[in-house]
Amino acid sequence: METGANMSILRKQILHFLAGAVLLSLTAFAEPAPHEFTYDGFRVPQPGTVLEFPRTHASHPGYKIEWWYLTGHLYASTGERFGYQATFFRNGLKPQQEYSEQPFNNGQLYLTHMAVTDVSGKSFYFEQRFSREGWDAYARTDRLEVRHGNWSLTADPDVTSLEMHTSINSEVQMQLNLKPEKKLLRFGEDGTSRKGPAPEARSFYLTFSRMLTEGSLTIGDQQYQVTGSSWMDHEIASNQLDPNYTGWDWIAIQLKDGWELKAYLLREKDGSPSPYSALIWIDPEGNTSYYGTDSFEWDKPSYWKSVATDASYPISPSIRTTHPVTNQPVEFNFDPVLDDQELNLPGSTYWEGAGRILDASGNETGSAYLELVGYAGRIRGL
């Protein structure tokens, strides 16, 4: 029985590999290679690029867009549950090769979002900052060190341990130590993650899908010692989204059995999912399996309407697919820990929040972070 199952897994993996190889070769023949630079001089991620580590964890000001995106689920020793999101965006206005030491650099901008969900306190805290590169916001190009005001994300030279200091207004302060529990993932069969039909619509997409997290979280007068698990994406691109997209739904699931799953729906203007939407399985060893839109379903059974913005968000999606090993259908029902996890920010309002993953029987099988973008009007820059 076990042998049969293993054979099935092997067959499946071979099929996936072959499908990937065929797709890659078809793509290679069907479309020209991406330009090396965008019209405004930024680099375009090239298929097959060999990335140099740990340098790649640092900033790449030659590329237009870059972000370090962390989400996590934290548990206090006293039983309280929290979720957090920390996003450091870098947006280049003028390409440059190295980190500038100018105190005010108009060529690079930093947009940073912080959010904390206090499940037992039924509260959601968030804050946005926006600065040009310089004395108060920067990302180093030689090692992972990103700062924005008092918010920072730093790593030791070999990126085996990361430190993050954040706060939200004068309500929340958080200090976390994060240790990757799995190897670094690089998404995309050719080393770049495709997000649209244009040859240049691709990114270098790096992920630590499970990081042991420890630290302290202070909310108001209450300080908690917390432990939990985090997910970190680092994406580098110059022109990855298609102008026909109106937004996206993105989810990062950490299952209790050691698997992770990432899925995203890139939504076209007519509401249909872009063929570049994907679902990726990550097994306990860090191996990935890619599914296209024909291999998973993303249902949106209900919507939550925001009182603040009147926007309606599908905050309880149900994702159905097949398990890459067992080939059995699986169902992941996202149950938000709090409905109102909307980041109401001028020009870029979206919903991003923590939730439980329930199987078809209603059993909790893991945790997830869900991001819903483009439901509260046009996102600035999209």
Added chain:
Amino acid sequence: MPGRHSISVLTFWRKFTLRHFREDWFQTLLLMLILGLGVGTFLSIRMANRAAVEGFRLFTDSLKGASDLIIESQGDGIPVSRLAEIRDSLEGTPANLYPVIEVALYPLDNDISARLNNPSTIRLLGLDLVQLQSLITTSDGDEISDFWDMLDNPRHLLISESLATSLGLSKGSQLDVSITGKKRTFEVTGILPEFQDRTPLPENLAVMDLPALLNALGRGSVDRVEVLVPEGSRKSELLAKINDTLIKAFDGDLLIGSPTDKRMEGASMTTAFRLNLTVLSLIALLVGLFLIAQTLDATVSRRRKEIATLRSLGIGPREIYRLWLSEAVLYGLAAGALGILVGYGLSAFTVEAVTTTVRSLYKETSQTAASINLTDIILSFSIGIIGSLVAAYLPARDAASTPPAQFLRLGKRIPPFPLFERTRIAFTMLVVGALLLLLPPWNPEPGTNIPAAGYATAFLWLTGGTLAAAFGLKIVGWLMHRAGGNNAPLLLAGSRLAQPTSRHQLALAGFFVAIGMASAMTFLISSFEHTVTQWLQQRLKADLFVSSAGFQGSDSGPKMSGELLDQIEQLDEVRSVDRFRSKEVEYSGVLFSLAGIRFDLLGKDQELLWLNEPLPVTNAPSSFDAVGYANENFTRRTGTGLGDIIDVSTPQGTKSIWIGGIHADYARDNGLLLVDLPKLEGWFGFNDYETASVFLEEGVPIDTLQIKLREAYPGLTIRNNSELMETALFIFKQTFSVTKALQMIGLLVALAGLILSLLSLLRESGRELSLQKTLGMNRHEIATTTAFEGCGVAVIGMVSGLFLGGMLGLVLIYVINRQSFGWTLQAVYPFLDSVLLAVAVVLLALTISYATGRLYLRKWRPELI
């Protein structure tokens, strides 16, 4: 039955009070206007004072909310390279840091500069607009792409909507300005809405992106870093932590303070000035109160038949008393309401005048619009009502206590108020007032001296003088009677003054107070102008004077770059250039100006007006860092004297300054200590200056060089000696503009009060006038009688008022002014002004009194007897 009672009160009011208001509408209206002017003046000064203090808030507050802490350098700004160090010192503690440059711009286009609604400059803030981008929106809701385009434009400038309106500028307009004495051209790239998140923007505000302004100024430092702790339940805890962290990290290096400290500092610096204004604004009110008393007293007399009838009908004295007080309340309400209107109207002027004074005398402030609040409204009505009740006390008591039979007795004149008969009280008040002058000033906080005893003296002299002047009526009446001979009008007028009624006394009191206060202020202003002119003549010896265009005298005004002065100094025609630069420093809790001038030029090109000649350096103690020459104000505020040593903190450590001389200086009243310029430059490391004096080689034509320099340096203002004198005097006149306005209001109230008093006084003499007519006097003779009577009151008021003015003027000059501002002035009495005033008053009194007599007889009816 309560309902019946209220109806009866209303009926009383209608029949008894409102009827008289209707019949004497002109008099009632004039009285209301005077009262309104009194309350309004007080209110407008209060609003102007508040606006002046409000103006000390940071210009940045309206753009990004009030800061929680301010980090400043002791020297010349915080180098940009240190910003990261400040951030790192706070580690993970949440705090938003906003580096700020604040400089003054002055439009070089004469048309535009003439349109500035105040003589000050435009305040230009350099702020990181990317950091504030989510907070700043332009009035036309510009797209974000415009925003980035704007940042790439090194000449961009955002201006407030009110500034755009007043200067006639719009998006795309070019503006030539002077910054640090250099000409720069900016382009208006956006208009900021008048309100930012419901906070009104200062009227003279312009904003530029910080890096662009740093480049434009060629600077590598910011003026301050403002710290804003985000809102939240832990804000106060975090604020305390941040304060402690910064102090620990930068103690002795950077100055950490709060905006409240800044505002308090500004408010405290101007306490004496604002208190003086408030006291002066009370004059008009005081005169108004005398007039209420007089009016109510007149109505007692006019309505005596009605009072007697009411008393005969069983209405008790208490009800009569209340009825009279209720009439006073009515006056008070009207005064309060009118006062709010007048106060609001006057505030447009007073706010600007007070702000101008504060700017030229103390420090740069933002122009803040006057606003009226609930407290002002309550205060206005309270002053009106309480003042009216106080004023109505004597007439009301008189009405209530006089028996009905006495009211009905024909020909009986209303007796004078007993209080006005008590000359002993009057003289006691005058003597006690004089003795109080020996007391020192009240010192509520370091550096602030309030001449409380001086104010008490003024009050006692005003009150005592009022009573004493009333005694003068009898003397003048007696003299007129004696001098009358066969002149019936003179005899009659004399006998009426010799037996004055309470209305004579009140009319005189109001007039006396108004003239006294107005002439005291004239005395002070005249002395001030004289002293300052003399000081300027002594001080301004240079051939040419250089400053950044738009410099108005405040040490926070625009400065000019030292390199420009270096260039001027190297010209062949120039013998020497002295430069002036001040820094605000603290000594034992008192903030003062530590300034530098070239000591090597003293006694050669430059002069100081010495109050205490410099001590020989051989008298100096063994160790000190510099010799300092203090002005009088400095020694008074800090309690120091000749030969003392003070320690001041500088970026180069603590420096000891030995006070080696005391000189006169009227340019600032927060204290000035001069040290040799190279020392100051070494301590603080600056290379920009407020003013410079240029001394030319013998035979160099001043006008030619002036023209040459003006062409070469369009961003500088280059004046010759006489132009500077004119400008300096203009600034000083502006400084005193509020005081002058109050003086004018005082005079206006005095004259209006005189008209009202005489009208009221003579109208109430109808019975006597009728009798004179019946006895065969013609209209001219009767009018001459009233003219003598009115003139007698006016002359007594005039003479005693001028005497009081002289005495109060001396108190203002030698006590109040010296204690408040620390300025010794030479007393110069304005004889010509006084004579002109006296002649005008006597002529006015003659005209009004004569006309009243004639007009009354036109309406004469025999049955009035």
